[in-house]
Amino acid sequence: MAMKKVTVTLPEELVEALGAAAREDAVPLSRLVASAAERELRRRVGRRLVADWQAEHGAFSPEELAAARAEMANADAQMFGVSGTAAA
Structure with a gap:
């Protein structure tokens, strides 16, 4: 580059x-x-x-947003070795 x-x-x-x-x-x-x-x-x-x-x-529903946040927290937990609630 x-x-x-x-x-x-x-x-x-x-x-x-x-x-x-x-x-x-x-x-x-x-x-x-x-x-x-x-x-x-x-x-x-x-x-x-x-x-x-x-x-x-259309806009995401609250349920879709919650599911996405949970998925991101789980991905963070796997990547960074933290609990899902700490990553959220």
Whole structure:
């Protein structure tokens, strides 16, 4: 993947916290920031897909939302080794 150097302005406290997190994970700060940016773009795509689906099929029911939350909590529990209620 090609890389491009950019300049961004962030609050000093945020930069310090990001730097500490990057050091803790032993990754370059740029990789940590790029990963966060990628997650945000994926969330935006997901929200757009959900909005498109609901525009065509109607809003999700409370039961559908509860089932989806339970499924996500179970997936989190498997991935991160936490209880389903703690992951929710």
